[in-house]
Amino acid sequence: MTATPTGWSRSDLTNGVRRARPLSWQTPPIAPRRRNARRRGAFTKDDDPVTTSAIQRKLVPTLDFLLFDWLSLNALLERPRYQDHSDETCRALMRAASDIAAGLFEPGNRVSDMEEPYIGPDGEVVLPATTHRAWKAYRSFGLMGASHDDEVGGSQLPRTVDMAIRVLFSAAGPNLLPILLTESNAALILAHGTEQQRRVFALPQVECRWTGTMAMSESQAGSSVADILTQATPDGEEFDKDLLGPRYRIIGEKMWISGAEHTLTENIVHLVLAKIPDTDGTVSAGTGALSLFIVPKFIVGPASEILERNDVALIGLNHKLGNRGIPNTALSFGGREAGPGGPKGALGYLVGRPGEGLAQMFHMMNAARAEIGLLASAIGYAGFAVSLDYAKTRLQGRPRGSRTPTQVPIVEHADVKRMLLAQKSYAEGGIALAMYVAKLLDDQQTGSAEDRRHGGALLDILTPVLKSWPSEWCLEGNSLAIQVLGGAGYTRDFPVEQYWRDQRLNMIHEGTHGIQAIDLLGRKVRLRGGECLTALGATIEGTIRSAREAEFATEADALERAWTSVLETTDKAWASGEAHDALANATPYLQGFGHVVIAWIHLSLALAAKTSTHPEAAGRMAAMDYFFAYELPRVGAWLDVVASHQNLCRDVDAAVL
Amino acid sequence: MTATPTGWSRSDLTNGVRRARPLSWQTPPIAPRRRNARRRGAFTKDDDPVTTSAIQRKLVPTLDFLLFDWLSLNALLERPRYQDHSDETCRALMRAASDIAAGLFEPGNRVSDMEEPYIGPDGEVVLPATTHRAWKAYRSFGLMGASHDDEVGGSQLPRTVDMAIRVLFSAAGPNLLPILLTESNAALILAHGTEQQRRVFALPQVECRWTGTMAMSESQAGSSVADILTQATPDGEEFDKDLLGPRYRIIGEKMWISGAEHTLTENIVHLVLAKIPDTDGTVSAGTGALSLFIVPKFIVGPASEILERNDVALIGLNHKLGNRGIPNTALSFGGREAGPGGPKGALGYLVGRPGEGLAQMFHMMNAARAEIGLLASAIGYAGFAVSLDYAKTRLQGRPRGSRTPTQVPIVEHADVKRMLLAQKSYAEGGIALAMYVAKLLDDQQTGSAEDRRHGGALLDILTPVLKSWPSEWCLEGNSLAIQVLGGAGYTRDFPVEQYWRDQRLNMIHEGTHGIQAIDLLGRKVRLRGGECLTALGATIEGTIRSAREAEFATEADALERAWTSVLETTDKAWASGEAHDALANATPYLQGFGHVVIAWIHLSLALAAKTSTHPEAAGRMAAMDYFFAYELPRVGAWLDVVASHQNLCRDVDAAVL
Numbered sequence A, B: 001m002t003a004t005p006t007g008w009s010r011s012d013l014t015n016g017v018r019r020a021r022p023l024s025w026q027t028p029p030i031a032p033r034r035r036n037a038r039r040r041g042a043f044t045k046d047d048d049p050v051t052t053s054a055i056q057r058k059l060v061p062t063l064d065f066l067l068f069d070w071l072s073l074n075a076l077l078e079r080p081r082y083q084d085h086s087d088e089t090c091r092a093l094m095r096a097a098s099d100i101a102a103g104l105f106e107p108g109n110r111v112s113d114m115e116e117p118y119i120g121p122d123g124e125v126v127l128p129a130t131t132h133r134a135w136k137a138y139r140s141f142g143l144m145g146a147s148h149d150d151e152v153g154g155s156q157l158p159r160t161v162d163m164a165i166r167v168l169f170s171a172a173g174p175n176l177l178p179i180l181l182t183e184s185n186a187a188l189i190l191a192h193g194t195e196q197q198r199r200v201f202a203l204p205q206v207e208c209r210w211t212g213t214m215a216m217s218e219s220q221a222g223s224s225v226a227d228i229l230t231q232a233t234p235d236g237e238e239f240d241k242d243l244l245g246p247r248y249r250i251i252g253e254k255m256w257i258s259g260a261e262h263t264l265t266e267n268i269v270h271l272v273l274a275k276i277p278d279t280d281g282t283v284s285a286g287t288g289a290l291s292l293f294i295v296p297k298f299i300v301g302p303a304s305e306i307l308e309r310n311d312v313a314l315i316g317l318n319h320k321l322g323n324r325g326i327p328n329t330a331l332s333f334g335g336r337e338a339g340p341g342g343p344k345g346a347l348g349y350l351v352g353r354p355g356e357g358l359a360q361m362f363h364m365m366n367a368a369r370a371e372i373g374l375l376a377s378a379i380g381y382a383g384f385a386v387s388l389d390y391a392k393t394r395l396q397g398r399p400r401g402s403r404t405p406t407q408v409p410i411v412e413h414a415d416v417k418r419m420l421l422a423q424k425s426y427a428e429g430g431i432a433l434a435m436y437v438a439k440l441l442d443d444q445q446t447g448s449a450e451d452r453r454h455g456g457a458l459l460d461i462l463t464p465v466l467k468s469w470p471s472e473w474c475l476e477g478n479s480l481a482i483q484v485l486g487g488a489g490y491t492r493d494f495p496v497e498q499y500w501r502d503q504r505l506n507m508i509h510e511g512t513h514g515i516q517a518i519d520l521l522g523r524k525v526r527l528r529g530g531e532c533l534t535a536l537g538a539t540i541e542g543t544i545r546s547a548r549e550a551e552f553a554t555e556a557d558a559l560e561r562a563w564t565s566v567l568e569t570t571d572k573a574w575a576s577g578e579a580h581d582a583l584a585n586a587t588p589y590l591q592g593f594g595h596v597v598i599a600w601i602h603l604s605l606a607l608a609a610k611t612s613t614h615p616e617a618a619g620r621m622a623a624m625d626y627f628f629a630y631e632l633p634r635v636g637a638w639l640d641v642v643a644s645h646q647n648l649c650r651d652v653d654a655a656v657l
Helices: A042-046 A054-070 A073-077 A087-114 A129-141 A159-172 A179-192 A195-206 A357-393 A414-446 A449-490 A496-507 A513-549 A553-573 A579-610 A617-643 B042-046 B054-070 B073-077 B087-114 B129-141 B159-172 B179-192 B195-206 B357-393 B414-446 B449-490 B496-507 B513-549 B553-573 B579-610 B617-643
Strands: A210-215 A231-234 A247-258 A267-275 A290-296 A298-300 A306-309 A312-317 A328-333 A346-351 B210-215 B231-234 B247-258 B267-275 B290-296 B298-300 B306-309 B312-317 B328-333 B346-351
Touching (some): A054 A073, A054 A159, A073 A159, A073 A414, A159 A357, A179 A346, A210 A357, A247 A290, A290 A298, A357 A414, A414 A617, A513 A553, A553 A579, A617 B617, B054 B414, B054 B617, B073 B087, B073 B159, B073 B414, B087 B496, B179 B210, B179 B267, B179 B346, B179 B357, B195 B290, B231 B267, B247 B267, B267 B357, B290 B357, B414 B579, B449 B496, B449 B513, B449 B579, B513 B553, B513 B579, B553 B579, B553 B617, B579 B617
Antiparallel strands (some): A290 A346, A298 A306, B298 B306
């Protein structure tokens, strides 16, 4: 059944597989893990000849600057955890990733948009052949989960390098792969699962043999997760004797599930939030009743071997304005009729304990939010690189007063340079923030106790900023990329229109802007007595001090004023102590806060650039100059409505809208 | 040949019609024009039963307030020109237009997006049946060109009412009709054509029997019109004896021509800018060499009767990200081989005199720019109305601290109300500005000499604002409409994603933002010794005085500060007298200027609302409150870079980008 224009194609497939039978388990030996970083990337020679691209040509040196000249990757690589890696191997990995990204991901990205996923005659979701090829190449490349411990299939690659490689793929083909959620799904199971769950459900994902999803939202429960209706009931009297964890039957419907159906891999691991009814059959309201379950598409044995189809059925594909290559699904769990006396529901295995679901899901959610920030920044960068390339070759107009017969490249016009500098400052600012967050994650594993405490506080407060800021401003950047190309920009002859569409989802999925705003102002700035805000303030003030010493006094003063304003605004917002009052303008607060954080990032980058001989250094100065002249002055308009308790939006009668 | 995924489908059609033969003319009597406003709209009964819609339900009263409570339409209708019209007939026309818009345009708008125009087997551009039905209904409605004089097929309807009706259609189906350019094409010919040209080429457009285009851009000449290469050479020795005007042969290719191929009407009138070579065969550079030609798709006789196909061929369709229902074409003029000894080139008739082309085209261009502002505002309004409707019915979340089992409509959340108020202030501000401009046009025809002089100055300076401001801010509004709907917003289940895509073209076509900015700061503010700026200042100051008397002192002060800042910034920008220096930040100037103009509009609307009992009055207050609290404070960040001569964008070396 193919897609219908009304936006939904309801699948009428009946999976035709038998109901799951009770399983018995033995733990087989797992083959020793031999993969390590030196061998990763070696597979690329078997793939197609690579091409180069405007995006990758520009992006690789940008990331190189961030890694080596800003984040001091060489110093990080001295730490014992990373002994298998050197600056040379990291750079070689980057180059190899860039080749695959340019050769397979970039061409496939447009195809994935034109050939939207649909439900084929056999009931399976059909993705373009180019997507299958890109996935195969990515899988052979072997970098999924490379930052995990050796013992769980990783190769202890620094998260900073892992993040940089992910930027390369994301800029080339944001539509192609369910990488993002697979990585964080595996990470959640590795963090919270039992030894068996880690082996059976996480390792195949780290090996790219399976993919993963986050199955949280329901039609009536989007931002309001407390309203989830999906239920999980113990599967038989011996439900808690299963080697894979306490076994439940899951019944319910989930909505907006990315990557939940495809044939790229032999299995898909859904992490499902559901409620376990009390003994009297009632279900509690609220998020405290949520538990987390591993629900595989195919039920598997103790060696991860495929047994039979679980009762998880695709009930529809959403047709989206962008990011169309990733199937976005509605799923039914336990929709089949039970056989005589047999249990009804999809088989699922509890992770951790009942009631811990939301807390556990936040392990995945926080990672996913950071990755949305990275993805948004990467798409912003792609638009920047393509429009810069166009601007350098497109001839149109002349300098004022000139009467030369030849037109000049449009990059010579001040207004075009303004649009390019804006894009540059948005995309590079976002990527740098994502890399900074990756460095904090590296410190969580290998830093001093003080590093870990301080970094943990920064991670808490920077996550809503990383989720929200690039998704808003790189959308603006992608719009400017269209504007640079003029009429050509709105046609399918160039990729910039697709970037802009792809980008639009990022301000919504994995927690909308409004949700991030409440997380920041409602929770993070007050967490642990304001520890996170204090930690960020200390870090920013350190940069301000260094900037003064490095003759960036003007920028240092501007940033100090802006940060002081953030702190004063935070206090004023919470003056009454009432959330109702404080959060009336949470989104403008998030916007102002985000711009100040990115200004700090740009100043920090300029400090590194000042003493660097890297070819990218001059560009960092221009981006900072732009951001401080054109962007930072916007902050006042956002923060003032918060500080002055502007209550129009809260109090206005909806009837007059 | 159908569309190919690469964005272009090259037509291989050979039109198969003979080369144009020399024509002889007689002027037949034209049937007396009997149509008038009382009969217009009478045809709608024959059309489909109408439906109502969230958009039209909300938009009709909004326009009613603007017409009667703000622009004092009743007073205008007292003027002799409008003697056939009354408040009742105007309201009846609005209702009838709204019914057609809801019943035919809204459903057809989505279809036109899904069924993109393509080149059919017979070489004609195929549009969906729904588009044909909507066009038929619009044609029967009989309002094209209704504001023109009775004697040229119009019915002397006030432009304000005409504009309001156009808003209704534009909000319902921005993709459906080539109305916009047909109206302004006819207006140009009526203004600058000969009596014969008016009868033969303009009247069929006013009667909706033909449509029109503006054929200006070429691949190498987009914003830089001086670089047009299309040439026109006199057609034979007696070329200037043709009754339809001096006859030329046109050879060249045009790009980005909207509505240049379709079968909605039997003929299409292209207005083509081309250069007439000097006697030595050379062509001058610059815009002074441009002349304007009427080049019909089908050559016609003196009673507008179709004779044979002109040598105008479709060479490709652009595939766009939005506004897909309007075919966007590349055209070849004179592409056929000439017969033995026969002339080569498409037949075209000179309008006015050689070298006047660009000035004449600006008659059409200014009208088109105003209509883009109207269209952008209408699309913004559509998104606002749909997202408001959704917000009132979608249940999600609860007030802070509440534990009620029932979720509340999301319109109760402060952040959702913020997004709705923003959209409301953008869309209603844009529509009001468009209506204000229409009122100025009415005054041009019926006002006192002083009204006309003052209004002409305002028209000059407000045109770049009306072209640019709604296209930027209603795009932001359309993005917020998606955000209000959350995940549903990015699916094709709701129209808001299409509005956002449709909107994106408006910041580009008919002169990009950058071009408007140069027009405003480079030309309009200095025109005739600053007359336009002075006229606008006097008008704004009048509103400020009235606001003080009406107890809007806070808003009056804020607007006065902002306007003073605009004037000071203008002076500082031009301090050196060098355009190179003044225009380095022309776009931020345009942005700041635009926000101040819209703040003035909102204050003016609130003044009208204060003494009105109209049900819409309260909404106007809320929109003004929002705009002054959240939007006007943004102005400083834009104007400061202009006033401080921030030269980063002008001077930065493109190599470091």
